[in-house]
Amino acid sequence: MRISPLAGLRLGLCCQFVNEAVKFHTTTATATLRLSPEEQHQRLATLCQANADALLAALKCCVRQGIGSFRINSQILPLKTHPDAGYELPELPGGEAIVASFLACGDYARSHQLRLSFHPDQFVLLNSPREQTHNNSLAELSYHAQVASWVGADTINIHGGGAYGDKVAALALLRKNIMALPEAVRSRLTLENDDKTFTPADLLPVCRDTGVPLVYDVHHHRCLPDGQSIAKVTEQARQTWRAEPLFHISSPIEGWGGPKPARHHDYIDINDFPEEWLGWPVTVDVEAKAKELAILRLRSELLSRTNASCLTPD
16 A cells, blocks of 8 residues: 655645735735724724635635645734734724634634644744833734634744843743743744744753743754754654644755855755654645745655655555
């Protein structure tokens, strides 16, 4: 019996397409605040409904192309937490219908075994010493958790934050603030190693202490190594997950010998995909500028590379 060499592997798309007529809409606070309150609400309602419709179209494109996971744009509800232009959906015209549209997206994703996730913007920092930054981050995470509850997204992924001159203290504050999060946020929260501050070795103890899984970004690990092998970190990261793990892959645009290896390529170099990630259930977000084209090429190359060695007898 022939077993697919990619059995258990989901390749995930990040936020948008390059060759599909699916567009998400946003606006600026400056433009919105020029309008009257009634006009603001109508404009935001129109954008939110359009984005709910676009999300359903995006999910259908993913299913059609065999893409197993989709990362939802953090501005799916534009300006949702802005201090002056922010809103709650019930305040907007047709707010209940907008929520119903997002619930329909969740139904569709579940019926097609399509995994959904969020990756809030870089300004979401759970260990910032600034109270306002921390409060803004909590508001943003709560917003993501609300939409996640509608669409069935199981992951809200963030980086560890800054070191602020004392990495040990920064990690201790991160632990403390994670444990104080609302359950709707903490139950979906994941931490990702980055390419400048926190390695897997830094974050894995936090993950074990708080029960928050590690999203292992192998590109970041190569940019900021910690002396551990990819195989070792892969296994340690797997152990932090109670559900199917979610990892990230990307390749450097100018190669590993280039001046800025952290910058992402349009596609994934097949040699950058860890062998340790094959043969078991895992979601891998493909962080490449060519979006769905990069996923299709990577999948084809992985099949070609592994097909001959992944046979079992009848």
